[in-house]
Amino acid sequence: MNEYRDLRVALLGCGSVGAQVARLLLEHGDELTARVGARLTLAGIAVRDVNSKRDVDLPIELFTTDAERLVQGADIVVELMGGIEPAKSLITLALQGGADVVTANKALIAAHGKELSATAEQVGAQLLFEASVAAAIPILRPLSESLVGDHITRVMGIVNGSTNYILDRMDRFGDSAEDAAKVASDLGFLEADPTLDVEGFDAAQKATILARIAFHTEVPEAAVHREGITKITAEQIEAAKHAGLVIKLLAIAERVTGSDDTEGVSVRVYPALLRRDHPLATVYEGKNAVFVEAEAAGELMFYGAGAGGAETASAVLGDLVSAARRHIVGGPGIIGSLHADLPVLPVGEIITSYQIMLEVRDEPGVLAKVATILAEHGVSAASVEQNTSKGAAGHAALIIGTHAAREADLASTVAALANDSAVTEVLSVLRMEGAA
């Protein structure tokens, strides 16, 4: 029999993910040992209250409230407490002591990932966080390893399960926004503070992490243009459906060339229209998916569960094994540096297209007026559809699809339309993504 070296694993936190990580480590220990080439020993689990009820039955002697001491004796620390503190201090302590760290903490990595990665690099330790974006879906490793010889141009993801659940209910079951949110809440899909989901904060955190890995560029959360789903109406969903489109909350990170030829990145979160035959259009319920465009590889998509204890634990274990293997042999870590350090361009600089729905006076010359306003702002119409049966008497609905144009020009076009006397109401403005 082989003599295996022991690697001591410290687990911080024992919620739904932590309990599953502990279970998998204990149940699959021998198999993991064979794959790692070292024995992964669960040295302890730091919790606030040793006697709390857990999802999984675990040996009581593993639990401790002394996280600091547990960290100091560990080769690899798995942080699953969530939140900024004490997670940040404990991770820093671990890295400074030469331990590798695996975490699923998206808020922490979004806010302090740069600093923590620098700490890791200084001591030659690893900081891995695959589970922080889209839970079970392998996305950070494919971006940083499989596509390492390619040039990623765009990452576009459905990375918040609860908002996807709400929009999907509205789309496929005709729910009102309120009813859909209630179902999502009843099923436990929404965070304790639903604002984090529905206003796009959670998606924005994940977008910064995706941008960092795809483009080797630090993007502060505050630099992410963010719009939530709270203004999306059943009417917009219905109109989209009628046009062969679907509305999804997208987190987008892409390389862009600004108007002054600056090369940069744009990171944004907003609800947008997608054609029904786009691979992201059929991501139903609370599922997540990340669509990637790269110069050589073309279009790729990674799909799966974006939440859940066992699902997230699967990604944590993958990182843990990877960290353990490198812990033994040494060498450079997996996650790339921030060497590119591209500027983050404002949302006005991105190229996109709009679908604009207006209520207009049903009288001669209105179409010409609208067309003139578009032309004055350098925006070209791809389609115009008039519907006299909708809207108040003497009014018509006008649906304008624009060609791709700079966001700032599109925004000023909408402002000018809103101010025109022929336009009685701007019913809806949505961006269109994923077009060829």
Added chain:
Amino acid sequence: MNEYRDLRVALLGCGSVGAQVARLLLEHGDELTARVGARLTLAGIAVRDVNSKRDVDLPIELFTTDAERLVQGADIVVELMGGIEPAKSLITLALQGGADVVTANKALIAAHGKELSATAEQVGAQLLFEASVAAAIPILRPLSESLVGDHITRVMGIVNGSTNYILDRMDRFGDSAEDAAKVASDLGFLEADPTLDVEGFDAAQKATILARIAFHTEVPEAAVHREGITKITAEQIEAAKHAGLVIKLLAIAERVTGSDDTEGVSVRVYPALLRRDHPLATVYEGKNAVFVEAEAAGELMFYGAGAGGAETASAVLGDLVSAARRHIVGGPGIIGSLHADLPVLPVGEIITSYQIMLEVRDEPGVLAKVATILAEHGVSAASVEQNTSKGAAGHAALIIGTHAAREADLASTVAALANDSAVTEVLSVLRMEGAA
């Protein structure tokens, strides 16, 4: 400036993939150097004829016809010649000399992967073949690394682009089988010998590779149950569509428990019905996708281009960088062993469900007879639909959906139905996959 060590890369073959690999290596050299921590130097390109026309303009002095000599001076060999020989001998030579090898050669890996991996292991070299399955899509690395702490239960892929293209034309454009095949052929989607595609040989090779990586088990190509798409009719496609289903050629590798409680794997390729809301159902045109089920991670899907020079080159480069990084630091290779070595169970042992379409005499008692035959074979009907408007006068079409049952029982049920006097024709038998 850093002093980087040189790693000499030998390229074998310069077809559509090889030329793109050479281009990417030359164009992205500095960036790759930063990511690898060593300089990847293209030492040479072995070809049959130095003066052949190439897809990409490359320095003539790189070309040689002496592959053996090129291999002997290399740190990493990238084999993109295809076919069994001389690829196999050259890879063996490279590995025995301590070089790492990256290949996209599915036929070679399917037939001789076990032997070549053993050679690599003996000398501590690496053999990587991400590009051999589903070209650009990162699938082998996620299976072997991201899911290393999980238990994969099933891998189900659309891994042959040309047959997917044909079935998709029939489904979405109503093409006949002949017309769809002609379009696919005109577009260059079919191999020189279309049998490799339409009879499922190509998919079967990829299935053995997926099974090997997912289940650490060697599966000889001959052990793969294989049915092609040549018997699929426009009527079957239409009937599937009508029922909210779609027919896809699937390569399936799964853990199964045989009737005598043997734990084993089943590997098979056949056209099967999928519900339209299954993630694989919306894989259109020549795209590939691999759907993975794992105990903890749940359902995952990896989607993208399954062919193409640049697309395949992207995956080759990912492997090349990975091999280069490990070449420098040493340590265990990525691709796991065949330690599990599970038995490959015959197709009769798998659990699946059938959709059976029969033409029957339109007379009393026929349904009872059919139900009796099912029950006698231990098969339970999930749905029975009768359609008197179809078929010859005095006849009706009967569509039976079965519950999941052992394949052998289903097959003998169909045989018994075919022999019954009430049944005038067995119109269609298709398996149903992806049901919950």
